[in-house]
Amino acid sequence: MAEPQGELNINVSITDERLAGEAAPLVDELVADNVASKMTAQDPTLWGEAARSEAAIRLSWTTLAESSRPLLAEIDALRAELRGEGVDRVVLAGMGGSSLAPEVITRTADVPLVVLDTTDPAQVADALAGDLSRTVLVVSSKSGSTVETDSHRRIFAKAFEANGVDAASRMVVVTDPGSPLEKLATEAGYRKVFTADPHVGGRYSALTAFGLVPAGLAGADITGLLDDAAAAGELLSADSPDNPALRLAAALAVRHSTGAEKVVFADTGSGIKGFPDWVEQLIAESTGKEGTGLLPVATEGPEAVGFADAKDDATTVAIGPAVAGARIATEGPLGGLMLLWEYATAVAGRMLGINPFDQPDVEAAKKAARALLDDPEAGKSGAPALTDGTVEVYGNVPEGTSTLAAALKAFFGELPDFGYVAVQVYLDRLDDASAALLRPEIARITGAQTTFGWGPRFLHSTGQYHKGGHQNGIFLQVTGANEQDLEVPDRPYTLGVLQKAQALGDGQVLLEHGRPVLRLHLTDRAAGLARVVEALSEVGK
Template sequence: MSAQQIGINLDPALEAAAAPRLNALVSDGVAGRLAAQDSTLWGPAAEAEASTRLSWTTLHRTSRPLIGEIEALRNELRSEGVDRVVLAGMGGSSLAPEVITATEGVALTVLDTTDPAQVADALAGDLDRTVLVVSSKSGTTVETDSHRRVFVAAFEEEGIDPARRIVVVTDPGSPLAELEQCRKVFLADPHVGGRYSALTAFGLVPAGLAGADVARLLDQATLVADAVAADTRDNPALRLGAAFGAAHDDGAEKLVLADTGSGITGFGDWAEQLIAESTGKQGTGLLPVVVDAPDAPGFGDAGKDATPVAIGPSTGGSRIAAEGPLGAQFLVWESAVAVAGRLLGIDPFDQPDVEAAKKAARSLLDDPDTLGATSAPAAVVGAVEVHASTGTSAEGSLADILREFTDTVPDGGYLAVQAYLDRLDDASAALLRPELAKRTGMQTTFGWGPRFLHSTGQYHKGGHQNGVFLQITGASEEDLQVPDRPYTLGTLQLAQALGDAQVLADHGRPVLRLHLTDRAAGLAEVVRAVQELDR
């Protein structure tokens, strides 16, 4: 690998297809203009939004003062015996810290869920050693606000002053910026969108407090910054962005991401939000499909509608491979996706369809009677309640119902599995992605709800309208009341699932919800039914 600390390898056919786009990007001076924060790159309609969203291009320099602040606070906390970090944040506020800490092998408990059991697990840790990082750009994110309220009550019950155990990361002017019951407020650069915020306080503060070397991360980005800003054909970001654009224009509207030995843990989950939320709008976009390994279904056997992308060295099945350390990858992929937005003709910095599901969930929370009526099942099969979508009956076995439902996926479409469950205790739900992909031959995504609503949720409503959605919800043995709010976490979780389903249905997309009255038994029944699909 060169001194630029990044390598983008393309197969010969894609390299040739991308060449005209790469040449145009170079001749138009796109890299230099992006580094100079030129908001006109995406056309007049996007200029206003882009003018306040481009500071991420200089974060490798401007985030340097955070290093000392984070280290000083970490040392203070540890001198008081506080060394367990819990992060309450959604989307861009949680995905980057998670991949940073997982890659460095330091512990960080991430709360990007409304599942009562998963939140209870976090509460069950040693609160005497715990600091809660409350991270939200707007300061009003309902999940994060709920987590804060729950932890404040738990700290107080244990005789711990919450003001000594809460650290805030937010934008200037947000309600959280004025929060008195906290130890320190880190104000992030407001001219950076959430999914581009890996190298801001949103990515660095929780990771650094947990023990990650954030200075090294910024150094890695710095080493590639000049190459990313250069208007040359070997610019890694231009090469990657041109490849994305060429693949999409050839009908490959999906990117299948697999780690091939990069040394980075969980990069696909971070890239998923960046790609889907940036490009999935106006009926177009690139759908990221994150798989476990290059031998997983949907990667090496990807059809014409998908491009296999290796995170790490090239494999026999990959058409694109991206190698390099995490900090460099952050900057290259952010730049490449911004470039791809230009090629696709969209604004890569807005998210016009994300708010719809939030509004629908709030409406259901405001009317609990409606929430209860909406949840009546069409059929019950063992420990699974079936809530069928338009075009799918609730007749026959669970395998029959799933077979009928998956048959509604159009040619070149995709199946999305959305699990509103505990991603720790109900981890076996993730088996549904490879099982469904193998047995149906379709590109299949998997997301934990409501986490994915802050990620691929934008693409589902704004991108190519060829998705079919399988929701998995589950009964909670024990619920948690959100202090000073008229709902529990379990109620919020169900409202988020039903609200998103309502918006998808309004877009004409099929949604099948399987509700597990007993999570373990129900999941086992669903997995067995999926395994019967190819019989």
């Protein structure tokens, strides 16, 4: 096992001696090229000429541990103001990098934050059912035009006013300077507008206003978060073979070169809650392009360790102490680990020969969804290929297939060698949380690496990899009937219609990429999920 990195607050252990030996020459090359120090100095040439213009405006994340300090007093002052008015319930409307970091920060700190990164009407209705007299809504969008976040803002504004609450006084905005949202918030007199550093991409924005504002308002120790990142930053900037980010990136690159492009994350007692969900976006959206990349697989915990090596197409990474079966382990406080993985991901992009700061395939699904919203007829599903109880099956089902189990078996039969299954669930991730059990069951049945994503939030995360990364995935979509729906004020669609358009639009783009897609629509959510589990057990016999 590799020796810990002295008394520093982060550590990378490469427990596979052969892997450590193969990675060492790559680390030496990175050190000789001064990659770490150049990255901290925001040198945009590190990823080649084609990436230079994008990299030139995306590297400020390397110094956020210091440059974000002035925010702390502003956030503390606003929190004190709100608490003085009896406003102590924080709801965050944001997608991708605008919600994943605040969620892991607040969960780890054990402070309450209601996160809205969904278009499911029931989940949004649950958030609306809270005490609005005590609620502040943080509207967080880098572009200022994210359709889900704008819908949440409109819905909450109407609800505030209907409950006798001045909506503008309960709206806090986090956005890039000059965005449409900044203009709207200023003109409407919203309570506070925080503008983030525009030279930081969404998935690298954990230590900007996007991560700090909602987490700080909720009561997390964001000063400590920056302190931990600052302590780690000294080592991560060093051109040294002991730099854990260089060692981590080199090990992942070695494994990728052998066909192990999947990275399985298992928490082994880190004390950090939800870290794999945050790092999933960082890695998938940064590296999954040009037919290559690293596919993160977030699992349920240490019980998943060992499965990853069954086909030797993946590398298990422990978040926390090293355990048997994990080739790599990363340990440290949250702020340090976030910066570690940001550095390592950017370095891995250089080693894979791609630009880690763009996301060329994310927009495709958004365009497809918008097209379906603009043409309601195009958004109609047509007749299902078959119906099994409360489950309608849509997709390319072999002729004569009459049961859900048979359809699933045929679908899994399309899995290529060393491929993966992506389970994409457009349901309520609170009330329908049991859907997450589909991931380990499908992994057991197929023997393949299996990812799980709540729609539409994964569209802002692994959605890039699905279209731009290794084209060896098959995609199981799960949608459900809505017992209630919510109007989006001043928009010609409801949340339910938007949710369906996002599922169908993404499925359409995946089909255009030649990937198998099977959609299961639950006409009754609880009964439908039970039927899917039952059918999977039949397939697995």
